[in-house]
Amino acid sequence: MRRPLLVLVLALAGIGAFTGGLAWLLDTPRPPAQAPRVERLWIGLCATCHGVDGRGSWRAALFLIRPGDFSAPRSLRDESDQYLFDVIKYGGAPIGKPGMPAFGSSLSDADVEALVTYARGLGRPTGPPRR
Ligand code: HEC
Structure with a gap:
């Protein structure tokens, strides 16, 4: 029963990288x-x-x-x-x-x-x- 956990962790990491990347890309100038x-x-x-x-x-x-x-x-x-x-x-x-x-x-x-x-x-x- 290790697989589902791995999939979950990978999915979370993927979503994190995607949203973090977007936030970095779309940052407003300061x-x-x-x-x-x-x-x-x-x-x-x-x-x-x-x-x-x-x-x-x-x-x-x-x-x-x-x-x-x-x-x-x-x-x-x-x-x-x-x-x-x-x-x-x-x-x-x-x-x-x-x-x-x-x-x-x-x-x-x-x-x-x-x-x-x-x-x-x-x-x-x-x-x-x-x-
Ligand atoms: C929501 C978007 C938006 C924001 C926020 C905004 N503007 Fe504008 N501004 C426009 C648009 C659209 C025009 C019209 C351009 C045209 O039709 O020639 C315009 C026109 C102008 C014009 C007149 C240009 C001309 O030749 O008639 C000036 C000056 C101006 N803006 C200054 C500012 C200043 C200073 C700020 C911040 C305090 C600001 N604008 C914020 C969208 C915006």
């Missing part, structure tokens, strides 16, 4: 220890859809959300600060971009302003610090 607040906000709240580098994440693509590519040099350059501020604060729904959620209830105006600058920075040739 900001570096000394990251400034705005970078933490971006990685914590925005990178899910926009990606750490602003190019759009595969997670968003999975749900057919197309957040665009902020890393393209021209992508946000022609938009006014006020427009970007409003999109982040009130969301994209009022202007027909319903995929973009509103953050006005969870972020202060100062944080939203910082994120406008940060998002713009993603399009600069130097961009934000890469990891």
Whole structure:
């Protein structure tokens, strides 16, 4: 009666390796220890859809959300600060971009302003610090 036990142990080990591997593969990016607040906000709240580098994440693509590519040099350059501020604060729904959620209830105006600058920075040739 040793076999069933062996099969059970192997099955458990297999499931463990599979789920552990998935967790390792799908891990969310974490900001570096000394990251400034705005970078933490971006990685914590925005990178899910926009990606750490602003190019759009595969997670968003999975749900057919197309957040665009902020890393393209021209992508946000022609938009006014006020427009970007409003999109982040009130969301994209009022202007027909319903995929973009509103953050006005969870972020202060100062944080939203910082994120406008940060998002713009993603399009600069130097961009934000890469990891
Ligand atoms: C649920 C996914 C999602 C999250 C989370 C998200 N966005 Fe968006 N965002 C979008 C989508 C979709 C658009 C619309 C893109 C388009 O249609 O051009 C968008 C548009 C924008 C735009 C306007 C781009 C333009 O050219 O009109 C800005 C700026 C922006 N997001 C910043 C942020 C910031 C900052 C955060 C974090 C606080 C954030 N987003 C979080 C999905 C998301």
